[in-house]
Amino acid sequence: MNILSYLIPISLVLGGAGLAFFFYTLRTNQYDDPEGDARRILSDEYDDKPKQD
Amino acid sequence: MSTGISACPACSAAPAAEDLAERAAQKDARLALSLPTIHCAACISAVERRLAAEPGVKSARVNLTLKRATIEAENDVTARQLVEVLEGIGYEAHELDAGTLSATETDRAGRELLMRLAVAGFASMNVMLLSVSVWSGAEDATRDMFHWISAAITLPTIAFSGQPFFRSAWGALKAGRLNMDVPIVLAIVLALVTSLWETTLSGEHAYFDAALTLTFFLLAGRYLDHRTRAIARSAAEELAALEVPRVTIVQDGEEREIATAKLVIGDVILVRPGGRMPVDGEIVEGRSELDRSLLTGESLPVFADVGQAVSAGEVNLTGPLKIRATAVGEETSLHRMADLVAIAESGRSKYTSLADAAAKLYAPGVHILSVLAFLGWYFYSGDLRVALNIAAAVLIITCPCALGLAVPAVTTAASGKLFRKGMLIKHETAMERLAQVDTVVFDKTGTLTEGTPELTNFDGVKPDDMALATALAEGSSHPLSRAIWAAGKAAGVQPARLENLREVPGYGAEAEYKGATVRLGRAAWVGAEAGAVTSTWLKRGEAAPVALEFTDSLRAGAEEAVSALKAAGKDVILMSGDTRLAVEAMAKRLGIETWVAEALPSEKAARIVELEAEGHKVLMVGDGLNDTAALTAAHVSISPASALDAARVASDIVLLGGNLAPIAEATLTAQSAVRRIKENFQIATVYNIIAVPLAIAGFATPLIAALAMSSSSITVSLNAMRLRG
Numbered sequence: 001m002n003i004l005s006y007l008i009p010i011s012l013v014l015g016g017a018g019l020a021f022f023f024y025t026l027r028t029n030q031y032d033d034p035e036g037d038a039r040r041i042l043s044d045e046y047d048d049k050p051k052q053d
Numbered sequence: 054m055s056t057g058i059s060a061c062p063a064c065s066a067a068p069a070a071e072d073l074a075e076r077a078a079q080k081d082a083r084l085a086l087s088l089p090t091i092h093c094a095a096c097i098s099a100v101e102r103r104l105a106a107e108p109g110v111k112s113a114r115v116n117l118t119l120k121r122a123t124i125e126a127e128n129d130v131t132a133r134q135l136v137e138v139l140e141g142i143g144y145e146a147h148e149l150d151a152g153t154l155s156a157t158e159t160d161r162a163g164r165e166l167l168m169r170l171a172v173a174g175f176a177s178m179n180v181m182l183l184s185v186s187v188w189s190g191a192e193d194a195t196r197d198m199f200h201w202i203s204a205a206i207t208l209p210t211i212a213f214s215g216q217p218f219f220r221s222a223w224g225a226l227k228a229g230r231l232n233m234d235v236p237i238v239l240a241i242v243l244a245l246v247t248s249l250w251e252t253t254l255s256g257e258h259a260y261f262d263a264a265l266t267l268t269f270f271l272l273a274g275r276y277l278d279h280r281t282r283a284i285a286r287s288a289a290e291e292l293a294a295l296e297v298p299r300v301t302i303v304q305d306g307e308e309r310e311i312a313t314a315k316l317v318i319g320d321v322i323l324v325r326p327g328g329r330m331p332v333d334g335e336i337v338e339g340r341s342e343l344d345r346s347l348l349t350g351e352s353l354p355v356f357a358d359v360g361q362a363v364s365a366g367e368v369n370l371t372g373p374l375k376i377r378a379t380a381v382g383e384e385t386s387l388h389r390m391a392d393l394v395a396i397a398e399s400g401r402s403k404y405t406s407l408a409d410a411a412a413k414l415y416a417p418g419v420h421i422l423s424v425l426a427f428l429g430w431y432f433y434s435g436d437l438r439v440a441l442n443i444a445a446a447v448l449i450i451t452c453p454c455a456l457g458l459a460v461p462a463v464t465t466a467a468s469g470k471l472f473r474k475g476m477l478i479k480h481e482t483a484m485e486r487l488a489q490v491d492t493v494v495f496d497k498t499g500t501l502t503e504g505t506p507e508l509t510n511f512d513g514v515k516p517d518d519m520a521l522a523t524a525l526a527e528g529s530s531h532p533l534s535r536a537i538w539a540a541g542k543a544a545g546v547q548p549a550r551l552e553n554l555r556e557v558p559g560y561g562a563e564a565e566y567k568g569a570t571v572r573l574g575r576a577a578w579v580g581a582e583a584g585a586v587t588s589t590w591l592k593r594g595e596a597a598p599v600a601l602e603f604t605d606s607l608r609a610g611a612e613e614a615v616s617a618l619k620a621a622g623k624d625v626i627l628m629s630g631d632t633r634l635a636v637e638a639m640a641k642r643l644g645i646e647t648w649v650a651e652a653l654p655s656e657k658a659a660r661i662v663e664l665e666a667e668g669h670k671v672l673m674v675g676d677g678l679n680d681t682a683a684l685t686a687a688h689v690s691i692s693p694a695s696a697l698d699a700a701r702v703a704s705d706i707v708l709l710g711g712n713l714a715p716i717a718e719a720t721l722t723a724q725s726a727v728r729r730i731k732e733n734f735q736i737a738t739v740y741n742i743i744a745v746p747l748a749i750a751g752f753a754t755p756l757i758a759a760l761a762m763s764s765s766s767i768t769v770s771l772n773a774m775r776l777r778g
Contacts, residue, residue: 008202033116039097
């Protein structure tokens with residue numbers, strides 16, 4: 001039964017990490033243009049870093 | 054507010070703040086363009102690259118989901134210039150009014166609901182994991198520990214995720230009403246209290262998982278509901294944003310573009326042919342014809358000359374007009390008419406939605422049942438703990454989980470289906486009301502017809518007269534001229550060779566042909582007697598004038614819509630502000646038996662109120678300002694996207710395409726949606742009939758509650774999905 005003292009915290013932490021990650025995606029407007037984002041990966045122009053001004 | 058002595062000292066700071074805001078706006082302009090034709094990755098990068106290459110543009114970002122581009126640019130970059138640039142590389146673009154759009158940019162309420170939903174989902178998964186262990190045989194200290202961990206997860210989660218329900222239930226109770234959220238909150242709170250109590254006493258049953266799944270499913274329903282409405286709202290706002298409120302004013306002999314909101318009385322405004330009057334005013338220069346159909350329903354253009362009053366919403370047809378503003382903003386007749394609509398009692402406020410009706414039956418029933426179970430067990434066993442446990446079980450098992458999903462799941466599926474067919478459902482109960490309709494009232498001009506005329510007596514006109522008329526009509530932007538030109542071109546008429554062709558604004562066109570003067574225009578100008586039918590006249594030298602007659606061309610799908618509605622057993626009525634002859638001809642053409650002509654806006658609304666009083670459920674389809682009162686008075690209303698803003702706001706459903714055919718189909722979809730909603734209520738009831746006796750008899754366990762809740766929710770969602778096809 002001692003195994004429980006590991007497993008329960010682990011499951012909570014993993015679930016919590018997923019939740020935190022979802023919050024992050026929500027806060028950074030990643031659901032504003034799902035269709036466009038799905039197509040942008042096909043584009044050759046990488047926009048994975050900030051634009052050089 | 055800027056003049057005079059300020060009543061409050063702080064107000065003197067306001068102009069400075071406005072100034073600051075204006076300067077900030079001048080540094081960086083945010084422009085929005087609608088791009089209806091983009092569809093692929095290549096389109097995105099082509100548009101973004103082209104826009105970024107334009108001098109003054111700082112950044113451009115395309116949103117493919119909304120088919121929209123947002124551009125940050127220097128202040129001297131205009132949207133018109135960018136539209137031209139994009140059209141140069143083959144993409145259709147329209148300017149959107151950024152002010153109208155900004156309202157929906159961040160959907161705060163939706164995001165908040167989604168957060169609560171995510172937290173509830175996370176917690177219910179974890180608690181379910183622990184509950185499954187308990188159900189599969191965890192005992193003694195292990196079971197207690199699982200219950201305590203569940204409690205530690207559940208209590209804060211409910212406190213956060215349950216807020217929408219707590220707020221709504223509290224609001225209802227404060228107003229002395231019962232809504233669906235009252236039994237929900239009661240079930241959740243009672244489940245938590247008894248479960249905590251059981252846990253402290255090392256009891257066997259705890260309902261933490263049930264309280265969480267209940268919250269999760271209900272939030273899912275709430276979110277679906279919210280999203281359906283948010284989509285409709287943003288689409289409606291995009292329609293409004295397409296009409297950019299900007300006018301050209303003439304000041305000190307110079308033309309300048311300013312925002313309509315900034316107009317003041319006395320400004321002289323230039324309205325070009327094809328433009329709409331932005332405000333009420335008086336013509337100070339120019340001569341033209343006005344299309345007043347949006348205000349009155351008349352399809353015949355009206356002659357306009359210096360000194361004549363014009364109303365906002367009228368369309369200038371032939372010559373440029375300069376008008377002096379006599380009323381601006383909320384003082385215009387257009388606005389006053391729109392205000393009337395707000396006062397008129399609307400059909401939608403009288404309607405009780407199916408969900409509310411169900412809640413009215415359901416909420417007291419459940420409360421009474423659970424109180425009876427509590428009292429019965431208390432007097433039978435004398436044990437408060439047992440009695441409270443059973444009362445909680447009854448509340449949880451009867452929980453309106455399926456009821457909470459029953460309506461939103463169906464309306465989401467049905468609205469999505471109609472949206473793909475080009476119909477935008479704006480109001481939440483529009484679908485339910487549409488299903489009840491038995492009488493359909495159509496407006497004529499702009500609704501059943503496109504508002505563009507069509508030549509009818511082509512065969513009655515001599516070929517060489519037609520050749521002359523076609524030549525005279527060439528190059529004019531007047532709708533009748535364009536109709537002649539189109540008819541001539543379609544029949545392969547060779548336009549006659551004319552000399553000195555010139556347009557006389559407000560009257561027609563004139564030219565020399567083989568030494569004689571030929572004219573095409575108004576009856577009075579060519580010396581003819583004006584008839585009842587929309588017509589223009591051709592006069593050749595001294596010969597008698599020849600009439601060219603017109604009728605309004607039908608909107609696509611009008612015939613199908615009318616015949617399908619009649620086939621479905623609905624009464625179809627034509628109601629128009631146009632002349633008797635024009636309305637009668639249109640009614641005959643479409644096979645509509647009942648028609649009303651020369652109806653004033655108030656008469657239209659009164660007739661609809663009369664029909665409603667006779668027990669009919671009326672669907673009003675209209676586009677003009679003269680229809681707005683009728684649109685509001687009707688049980689449910691539809692307007693085409695080309696309608697005036699005020700009419701679109703007044704109606705429940707907007708037709709996005711030009712086609713009317715989906716109307717008949719929409720009534721069928723609405724009927725099957727309502728059938729599904731009722732089926733869902735029945736399914737939920739059947740579950741309750743099985744589960745409630747178990748709960749009252751004291752056999753219900755958390756496992757049975759979880760099974761009943763999940764399976765009824767899933768069945769209800771699956772039943773709703775059947776609509777999609």
